[in-house]
Amino acid sequence: MVRVVVLGQGLVATHLMVGVERIKKGELEPIGVPLAKYEVEVPIEDIEFVASYDVDPGKVGKSVYDVAEEMLGSLLPVPATLKSVKVRRGIHAGSLKGLVEGARGLDEEAGMWGAVEAIAGELEELEPDVIINVITTEEARPYNTPQELVEALKKGEASASHAYAYATYLYMARTGRKVALVNGIPAPLANDKTILTLYERAGGLVFGDDGATGATPLTADLLEHLAERNRRVLSIAQFNIGGNMDFLALTLPEKNKMKEFTKSSVVEDILGYDAPHYIKPTGYLEPLGDKKFVSMHIWWKTFNGLEDELVVNMRINDSPALAGLLVDLIRISKSLLDRGYRGTVYEVNAFFMKKPGPPGSRNVARVIAYHNLLNMLRKLEIVRS
């Protein structure tokens, strides 16, 4: 079994937990789980959710079943097995400020350091193998040294993601257990050398940052398509609009900047030159809900100096796409931990993440990343056939 703790009981977490339980019951095919067409060492059936954390007063203290019923009940059957998983009070660090009325974390009571200690303690009891970070996009920055990070935590200035990451480190250091932290949001964790150093030391793994769903991985593949034909990209415009919490959060400028950063790096990494581009989450429009609208315009020079244009429009479900990836990330994490991997593994991040760590890593076209990853997993016999 793989014991999983989820940070942030939002749509991604809820789709992940509902979807996995439905697959375990046999009522849902594992569509959207990349490796599900292969034989994978850890079957989906082995995934066990042991707890989640949130700071929304409408969720803390409830069962995941109750939260899921409210969020997805009109769309999907919610499995009763989620009644036994509780939403615990987590770390806030202001991550829901201006978004959710009355959000309160352990840090509001005990200070950030106190909250870190409390979470580390709870983990000793929960004994997770994998921790999934899917809290709302928050402002965050990497740290130069463990000391700097500890100071920021003591002053209450670190991000919630860093606080959770450090709590996880403490848990590993104190118990000797190994954990993989999968970071689905833009906060730099796999791109923070301090975090990598700590996890390396403790024998844990960090994967991140920012799950590669939505328009960015498609953009990467489209740009690779053009690059391979040596077409010269003249400009790229990409708009995103949606109605979920993530888009609401991005109406706050500092959070938007976090996202823009992970999205834009793709252009120069793949084309080899910085084609003029506008790639940003654009707006919040409540009725669109979790099914965002994406529009993209790419314009290039072809042979003999002529010009071509491409427009892509998508209406895509944001959260289930990431949830599907997380299913495999959980399974791969466990296998890699078991084989003694520590720190991070670029091949995993290159396919699954928008801003793959470790710091300084390049984005490659997802198709390439996929085949590299598959080769690695086959060599390690994590994937068979």
Added chain:
Amino acid sequence: MVRVVVLGQGLVATHLMVGVERIKKGELEPIGVPLAKYEVEVPIEDIEFVASYDVDPGKVGKSVYDVAEEMLGSLLPVPATLKSVKVRRGIHAGSLKGLVEGARGLDEEAGMWGAVEAIAGELEELEPDVIINVITTEEARPYNTPQELVEALKKGEASASHAYAYATYLYMARTGRKVALVNGIPAPLANDKTILTLYERAGGLVFGDDGATGATPLTADLLEHLAERNRRVLSIAQFNIGGNMDFLALTLPEKNKMKEFTKSSVVEDILGYDAPHYIKPTGYLEPLGDKKFVSMHIWWKTFNGLEDELVVNMRINDSPALAGLLVDLIRISKSLLDRGYRGTVYEVNAFFMKKPGPPGSRNVARVIAYHNLLNMLRKLEIVRS
């Protein structure tokens, strides 16, 4: 030097010849030539066009310069070096019937077999290394044996493409010279085991069939993108409309069928199941000219049973895109002939062709095909760096 003969002085041929001459003059960057960002054994400067063939009474007997001025003069400067290349009368086989008034080939005078002999004779004088087939899409079928092909030629029932291919074979057999025939249209040549056998025997190469430009290679990469995430494609609709001769030809039902065949095979090859699809050249609309409009709708199931949709619209120049690929096919052909390759080479076809030969070959995503090809070319030191 690489001596090149072009069959069919249409837009593709004209873009190819004008573009290469402009690059040789230094007035055009080799944008749209896939390998131009690497060091390639045969530089573009080594390409020399020695003749072209056509059956359009408005072209036969003129210089390529004059034809190019008429076709592209308002868009591009036409290099004077093309004044010395003549358009010769080629083989018709009815390939322009219903499309061009008064089209006449050597076969209308001397019969098809006589035309084949005449072309074989002219090739002895032209001494080509590479022959590019970009005549208008025509109805054609593969042959079971050389005898069957020869009989069809004698009865005047073979396609123009087969007649040219056989003339090239005769030329090789008689002179001992090696030629690569690059087939840019849907007629099955690299998918005709008889042609492959003959070329194998004579030491020549055939690449084909149907140059992979336009919507099909992009569709391939988009489907690969979905397949790698294990999304279940529910349906695919793809429309194409344009105003060039190729679209006019496709209003004739038997030609349309040729195209549909090469386009559709991509779905099952890449997804692994035959998702319901409608992928056809759709219509002719004269004012669009060579810049066709493509619209594509793809619809799939994602994680947790939800559904996503993608729409792609493009306005793309049809002929220059293929011309850019042909530049590299000419260069690769020469290097492979020099290294003794004969028959066909799947790795080349897999990237450059819609329906890659030899018969029975699978379509793979272009990104994959590109990397496999690059690996091969690097190992052979045809491409460096």
Added chain:
Amino acid sequence: MVRVVVLGQGLVATHLMVGVERIKKGELEPIGVPLAKYEVEVPIEDIEFVASYDVDPGKVGKSVYDVAEEMLGSLLPVPATLKSVKVRRGIHAGSLKGLVEGARGLDEEAGMWGAVEAIAGELEELEPDVIINVITTEEARPYNTPQELVEALKKGEASASHAYAYATYLYMARTGRKVALVNGIPAPLANDKTILTLYERAGGLVFGDDGATGATPLTADLLEHLAERNRRVLSIAQFNIGGNMDFLALTLPEKNKMKEFTKSSVVEDILGYDAPHYIKPTGYLEPLGDKKFVSMHIWWKTFNGLEDELVVNMRINDSPALAGLLVDLIRISKSLLDRGYRGTVYEVNAFFMKKPGPPGSRNVARVIAYHNLLNMLRKLEIVRS
């Protein structure tokens, strides 16, 4: 009350009947019913469905409730009030040949003339005020004289639409009752001067032809938008693909031609010149179901000789859109019959129909047609406020 008989128990009829019954129950807002925001003389509550006709062996003899449950039960609650409406055997005239296995009409037993007489007889018992024709698109042509039509009926060569139209005429002539026949399909009824003469004579009304839903009315309004700015349209391409019976029918060439005719006339009527265009139902793709995909490219010259482009993509439910229009057509029909209107009324057709009758009528932008219609209905006090 308005007594309504429906011809063709397909998706349009089923949406119409289910929707009206749901509105009558108060469980559905009258969204998609154009005049529902005004006070209309005949309230939706007054609509009463008395029977429907079909020739599909899977429908004839069942209740509309059972048919609707099968067709829409997974999408919508089907009101129990439809249990009392029966699907009767109608006239086939080969209209489902090649589409539905085992389709059989009264004409297969009693000949077409016998079937016409039988339907006329049943109408005496059903006493309809309005008859809605929404059978599958069939090949049909107008008739020069009543004699010619009668002969065609006797020889069994008329279309099912004409057979129903004549049966309705017989019913009116024999009983003195007035009926409005609303023709939602491309068969020329309101564009058939013979039918108009007969209905004029009998005091009935015919509205048609081909309900203006989908891409055509939008195209009309977009072209009007360009025409009013005096932009010069260079070309128009419009593709439609869907998975309902209507699209399946259009894979049969003679039916496709019927549709193309009603769709294309819009260009010259509105622009005042015949801009090059390709406007055709394009294909059948079963999984799309009733929610068709439409793609449209329009390209024009603007001030100072520059060029602009517009692409429209839609995913729209075909049948409910027409059903919503039919609700108002039923209501308007009754009011106009009561005021002594006979033959046809152009103002009604101009807004509601793709090919508005009487013969020789022009398409105008729908916005204009809407305002003209509203003015007329207000003057007649059919619409208030």
Added chain:
Amino acid sequence: MVRVVVLGQGLVATHLMVGVERIKKGELEPIGVPLAKYEVEVPIEDIEFVASYDVDPGKVGKSVYDVAEEMLGSLLPVPATLKSVKVRRGIHAGSLKGLVEGARGLDEEAGMWGAVEAIAGELEELEPDVIINVITTEEARPYNTPQELVEALKKGEASASHAYAYATYLYMARTGRKVALVNGIPAPLANDKTILTLYERAGGLVFGDDGATGATPLTADLLEHLAERNRRVLSIAQFNIGGNMDFLALTLPEKNKMKEFTKSSVVEDILGYDAPHYIKPTGYLEPLGDKKFVSMHIWWKTFNGLEDELVVNMRINDSPALAGLLVDLIRISKSLLDRGYRGTVYEVNAFFMKKPGPPGSRNVARVIAYHNLLNMLRKLEIVRS
């Protein structure tokens, strides 16, 4: 003759002046000029440009010919007749701050009030009938009383548009001549009751605000299309991106707000309810130049509770579209002034402007506005046929 002065020698002004002169020479058809298909009292040939104003150091002092050659010379032939029109130094009021290095107006030398007086003096010499305001979008607000406006001008706090408008008023008051000021930008002039009062008093006309080109009038007509079918709009998202000065200006937040205001009012005015929407100029992407990319998503409920979606993508030339409208605004202005109209005329604004004045006016669908305007112009015999 109609003597015209243009404020702001940007792309719109340059297209207007070049286009009109080309039409006068007979080398360009009046495509994109709405009324050009009718006989209009004032022919295009009567338009005479007498001067323009700007504050860009790269333009002030040059001839319009020189400026046009630089801006459009690679696209279009620039008529020599523009050599005699000079670009004079105008009023800056900070309108190019952060956009053009070294911009300087008369106000930088003589203060704003001094600049107003200077312009008023120059107008006495130029004797314009029509003044076109197409300076870069600037922040501006309406004034409650003439006193308040005069004070703002004296303190140097008014917008450049208001300063020009007041200078024009002074000119009219002092000379008794009548002028029409056509405001093509979002600054509230036709929506400023103070300006209206002053012009009414002086016998002048103001038309505005913000020329109705681009996506907004099309959105208006699309929404009208849905409203007339009583469909319930669930959400509207509209993105705009371009590379001209107007888009660059909109990267400055206060200017963006001006635009958002004029664009958004259309939704409630036409639908009758405030459907959730995101309608904003989105970004600046230099290579797109004046040909902006627009993407729009509209989503609605249709009959029987089902949902439809529409996506519109456009690539359109921003400036020529407005220039074409201005040609007619100049002609209509002259005719209305001649007939004694003063203040503003809603019917004109309703078709030509995004935010039609006077204050409190509603947006109506452009198709409706067009027909109302045409009726008025025909009654006044300004338009014949």
